[in-house]
Amino acid sequence: MVNKLIDEGMQAxxxxxxxxxxxxxxxxxxxxxxxxxxxxxxxxxxxxxxxxLAAGGQDFMTAVPMAAALExxxxxxxxHDDINDHSLTRRGKITVHARWGRTFALLAGDYLFTKVYELxxxxxxxxxxxxxxxxxxxxxxxxxxxxxxxxxxxxxETYKTIIARKTASLFEAGANMGARLAGADxxxxxxxxxYAYNLGxxxxxxxxxxxxxxxxxxxxxxxxTDLVQNRGVMAAQNGGTAVIEETTVxxxxxxxxxxxxxxxxxxxxxxxxxxxxxxTARRARLALANIPPSPMRNELESxxxxxxxxxx
Amino acid sequence: MVNKLIDEGMQAxxxxxxxxxxxxxxxxxxxxxxxxxxxxxxxxxxxxxxxxLAAGGQDFMTAVPMAAALExxxxxxxxHDDINDHSLTRRGKITVHARWGRTFALLAGDYLFTKVYELxxxxxxxxxxxxxxxxxxxxxxxxxxxxxxxxxxxxxETYKTIIARKTASLFEAGANMGARLAGADxxxxxxxxxYAYNLGxxxxxxxxxxxxxxxxxxxxxxxxTDLVQNRGVMAAQNGGTAVIEETTVxxxxxxxxxxxxxxxxxxxxxxxxxxxxxxTARRARLALANIPPSPMRNELESxxxxxxxxxx
Numbered sequence: 001m002v003n004k005l006i007d008e009g010m011q012a013x014x015x016x017x018x019x020x021x022x023x024x025x026x027x028x029x030x031x032x033x034x035x036x037x038x039x040x041x042x043x044x045x046x047x048x049x050x051x052x053l054a055a056g057g058q059d060f061m062t063a064v065p066m067a068a069a070l071e072x073x074x075x076x077x078x079x080h081d082d083i084n085d086h087s088l089t090r091r092g093k094i095t096v097h098a099r100w101g102r103t104f105a106l107l108a109g110d111y112l113f114t115k116v117y118e119l120x121x122x123x124x125x126x127x128x129x130x131x132x133x134x135x136x137x138x139x140x141x142x143x144x145x146x147x148x149x150x151x152x153x154x155x156x157e158t159y160k161t162i163i164a165r166k167t168a169s170l171f172e173a174g175a176n177m178g179a180r181l182a183g184a185d186x187x188x189x190x191x192x193x194x195y196a197y198n199l200g201x202x203x204x205x206x207x208x209x210x211x212x213x214x215x216x217x218x219x220x221x222x223x224x225t226d227l228v229q230n231r232g233v234m235a236a237q238n239g240g241t242a243v244i245e246e247t248t249v250x251x252x253x254x255x256x257x258x259x260x261x262x263x264x265x266x267x268x269x270x271x272x273x274x275x276x277x278x279x280t281a282r283r284a285r286l287a288l289a290n291i292p293p294s295p296m297r298n299e300l301e302s303x304x305x306x307x308x309x310x311x312x
Numbered sequence: 313m314v315n316k317l318i319d320e321g322m323q324a325x326x327x328x329x330x331x332x333x334x335x336x337x338x339x340x341x342x343x344x345x346x347x348x349x350x351x352x353x354x355x356x357x358x359x360x361x362x363x364x365l366a367a368g369g370q371d372f373m374t375a376v377p378m379a380a381a382l383e384x385x386x387x388x389x390x391x392h393d394d395i396n397d398h399s400l401t402r403r404g405k406i407t408v409h410a411r412w413g414r415t416f417a418l419l420a421g422d423y424l425f426t427k428v429y430e431l432x433x434x435x436x437x438x439x440x441x442x443x444x445x446x447x448x449x450x451x452x453x454x455x456x457x458x459x460x461x462x463x464x465x466x467x468x469e470t471y472k473t474i475i476a477r478k479t480a481s482l483f484e485a486g487a488n489m490g491a492r493l494a495g496a497d498x499x500x501x502x503x504x505x506x507y508a509y510n511l512g513x514x515x516x517x518x519x520x521x522x523x524x525x526x527x528x529x530x531x532x533x534x535x536x537t538d539l540v541q542n543r544g545v546m547a548a549q550n551g552g553t554a555v556i557e558e559t560t561v562x563x564x565x566x567x568x569x570x571x572x573x574x575x576x577x578x579x580x581x582x583x584x585x586x587x588x589x590x591x592t593a594r595r596a597r598l599a600l601a602n603i604p605p606s607p608m609r610n611e612l613e614s615x616x617x618x619x620x621x622x623x624x
Contacts, residue, residue, distance in 0.1 A: 023452055025455050025456050028452060077422075080422060083418060103396045103458050104455065104459075106418065107392075107454055107458065108455075110392060111448070111455070114451055117429060118444040118448060121440035121441040121443075122441070125434050125435075125436055128432070131429070131433075132429040132433050133430070136426045136429075139422045139423045140335055140337045143337050143339060143419045143420075143423070144337050146416065146419065147338070
């Protein structure tokens, strides 16, 4: 019953994502459809719909454009990230950047941002303020990440600031808006946003772990990309840079990258990161205790485990 | 009196532009302040304030954040344009792209877009829908321009579509929102938006003419950049590309670019473009005849001449 509602809502989100990128400018339509069709976990819209339903919302279509807007923000940043990272594949498909070139990838990313704006406009002041705030934080988090990676000054504190802004803020905004749309009171909104914020942190830490130990085939993208760019949870634990003893690289004449990855896996850094993820997951679970029991609360609890134990 | 009001309003817009880009992420704040401090004509916010006052608005501070948002959209696109065009100078200063590099320029442009969103959020549904629509059209116009330039298929009809979307739509949105905020009736809104739309077309045609015949020192940027990229009003008149007889290039061994520019200036293409600008200016003037006479209407009329006769 509960799952059927979520599935129906997610189906509507999927349709909204596809129909909203309807430009008569061919390359914008094609590039947008390309990245949207390539799938993805859709966790942000799912979370927003679940918060709406957990807060007693009766008509999920009310929350669908907002949920689609959350995924659209994420999608727009992926297109721009892939330019900056020179990435060739994403979700097992060629990136917009690799297929259409930098100019059109930059414009397609801008176009997807304008579609966020179109999706959100009908919701009025409060919702647009929440979304604007989350978008600002997201760009700040991405920028901070690029700045400390360049300077080689990543540490655990900075890593937390980065993932809070670039990932957790959008999770939080989705739960906040979902709960509000359902008419939740302040206490319920607070519980759901705290849950979502910590779920977002957990999601990002696991994402960074998978960059080290994940299966590239399952993930649909190469691994180790964060590591070689001095960012992510591993860089944070190596005091600024993800450097490896020179001897390791020197003796591994055939594949220094592989050797670096192996040494990192053996260093215990992954285990430390897992402990951090377990801690943020615990906080998410704690926040859930403040909302009344319901089948949807159980689903929100299961979502924590899914995020924590995913392998792609 | 009327001019004093506009000046005060523009002063408030300037302050808003500077205070809104207050990120604690240094590079975002610095890059934003850099491009905002480099000036520019500020014609979009000025037009929006004038439309507000012409429609009888009594408190221009109501329109200031919206006017600042219009300039912010424009500024964001400039930062992204300069990445795609590899431009080194803008308004006589180094570009964000040249100074901070591509990654940070891309993120700074995204950041400025999120600030548009923040500035607009408090205005509610209708205004956000108008702004979202203008932003979508702007990105579509830019993309269409890049697509036809790449394909070498520019013609006069496509040129009109491009400048209508990339420039006139934002002018139109500003006048629309300004008039609405002042409580204008439909007829007055229609007159002011038609005026603004045609003013925007005029502005862009003159901009493209200045790319050919302008004084680089006055403009604060190099000329001929549109031409060599097969776009702008000149390409439109040369049936797809801005190519020049090969002999010209061959004989002008020292500076083929200079020779190309000179031949174009001698070809009469500039004069044809001037006629087009005069025609859109005439339509702007015609639309003004539908609003009641006032000192502000006279100012709107003067603005047409300023746009038409500017040399930078």
